[in-house]
Amino acid sequence: MMSEQNFIYAILAMCGVMIAVKVIPILFCKGKIKNNFIKSFLEYVPFAVLTSMIIPEIFHSTSSVISATIGFIAAIILAYVGQSLVVVALSTTLIVFIAEQIMQWFR
Amino acid sequence: MxxxxxxxxxxxxxxxxxxxxxxxxxxxxxxxxxxxxxxxxxxxxxxxxxxxxxxxxxxxxxxxxxxxxxxxxxxxxxxxxxxxxxxxxxxxxxxxxxxxxxxxxxxxxxxxxxxxxxxxxxxxxxxxxxxxxxxxxxxxxxxxxxxxxxxxxxxxxxxxxxxxxxxxLGIILFAMFIAIIVPAAKESKSIRFVVFIALVLSVVMECIPAIKAYLDASWIIIICAIVSSLVGAWLFPIKEEGEDIVL
Structure with a gap:
């Protein structure tokens, strides 16, 4: 495992990447991206990143696969019916909490 | 001010x-x-x-x-x-x-x-x-x-x-990610497609022990994301000119 000292360097390096990615295009790009392929690629990346971050890790994100699965399904339903980001995040957490409490009774 | x-x-x-x-x-x-x-x-x-x-x-x-x-x-x-x-x-x-x-x-x-x-x-x-x-x-x-x-x-x-x-609380960030993906996937067929490819790739890479042994989780995420976005951009390039980028 990296020492905390080295992790601080990693944080500063990542901060540099963040600033570069956010600031350089805003300062220097005057026109629009003409290339549809690049434009499409950049538009799709966030959704692809988030998907591969969720699957399969979400199922290990709570103390049991069952409560995590309940949370996973709840979040999809809540988001599908158009709830806002904060509502989805907080309600899912609450649902997982309740599910885990109920599961304890059956143990 | x-x-x-x-x-x-x-x-x-x-x-x-x-x-x-x-x-x-x-x-x-x-x-x-x-x-x-x-x-x-x-x-x-x-x-x-x-x-x-x-x-x-x-x-x-x-x-x-x-x-x-x-x-x-x-x-x-x-x-x-x-x-x-x-x-x-x-x-x-x-x-x-x-x-x-x-x-x-x-x-x-x-x-x-x-x-x-x-x-x-x-x-x-x-x-x-x-x-x-x-x-x-x-x-x-x-x-x-x-x-x-x-x-x-x-x-x-x-x-x-x-x-x-x-x-x-362990699930809250994932719930937030889902809240970002689902509405966009609901709206756009191409995003649905990219999400599906990323999901399949991610599951496949997770299931192959040889890949898991040699690649960090973050490399798997990066590879899944880049491959599925490339496939998406290749099959479903965004047609319209202009700045219509919807999150």
Whole structure:
């Protein structure tokens, strides 16, 4: 495992990447991206990143696969019916909490 | 702030600051969860605070903590991961720059660029007409404060939280990711396709022991994301000209 000292360097390096990615295009790009392929690629990346971050890790994100699965399904339903980001995040957490409490009774 | 009194610029810093408040409130629970993750990974309160305020991205923070926990020691790997996760800002920056007032100064662009986030971008693009620099900076300031407050609360309370609460909080970031993906996938066939490919690839790579043995989780994420986005861009290139980038 990296020492905390080295992790601080990693944080500063990542901060540099963040600033570069956010600031350089805003300062220097005057026109629009003409290339549809690049434009499409950049538009799709966030959704692809988030998907591969969720699957399969979400199922290990709570103390049991069952409560995590309940949370996973709840979040999809809540988001599908158009709830806002904060509502989805907080309600899912609450649902997982309740599910885990109920599961304890059956143990 | 002097712009508040100018008739030509009715939307000044304070208006932006107020408009950013709902975003700020939304960041608080998410950043609390991020900070709890950071502390649980063994970071001190100060470093957790630095991680939150220097990166200013919950997704990136989670990825960085995962790398740390996975034993990653190469700083280059941390940088590549953050770059891939955040290269979308190239797109955001370019579309929002079209809406800046002509006289926006370089330092204002730099400051707004740093303060910009997915939610701020989404909000600002919905506003009509040119966006004044002071309004944009105001809009960027309150969410950053919310982010900082959440990070601080999370870093301080980790040890006080009952196990049942921190277990449930483990899912909050994933729920947020789902809340970003699902509405977009519902709207757009091409995004549905990309999400599906990423999902299949991710499951396949997870199931092949040889891949898991040689590749870190973050490489798997990067490869899945790049391959599925490339396939998506190849099969479903966005046709329309212009700046219609919807989150």
């Amino acid at each position: 002097e712009n508040c009194t100018s008739l030509a610029k009715p939307k000044g810093f304070m208006k932006g600051f107020k408009d950013g408040m709902p975003i700020a409130l939304g960041y608080i629970p998410i950043t609390i969860a991020c900070a709890i993750m950071a502390i649980k990974a063994g970071l001190s309160i100060g470093v957790s605070e630095l991680l939150g305020s220097a990166l200013y991205t919950s997704t990136g923070q989670k990825a960085a903590i995962d790398l740390l926990k996975g034993g990653e020691t190469s700083i280059i790997m941390y940088m590549i991961t953050l770059f891939v996760i955040n290269c979308r800002y190239v797109l955001f920056s370019i579309s929002i720059a079209q809406r800046f007032e002509k006289d926006m100064k370089p330092w204002q662009k730099i400051l707004f660029g740093i303060l910009n986030t997915d939610e701020i971008f989404g909000f600002a693009m919905k506003e009509k007409g040119a966006l004044s620099p002071s309004y944009l900076i105001g809009l960027g300031t309150s969410p950053y404060i919310g982010f900082f407050i959440g990070t601080t609360i999370g870093s301080l309370v980790t040890d006080l939280l009952p196990v049942s609460v921190s277990s449930a």
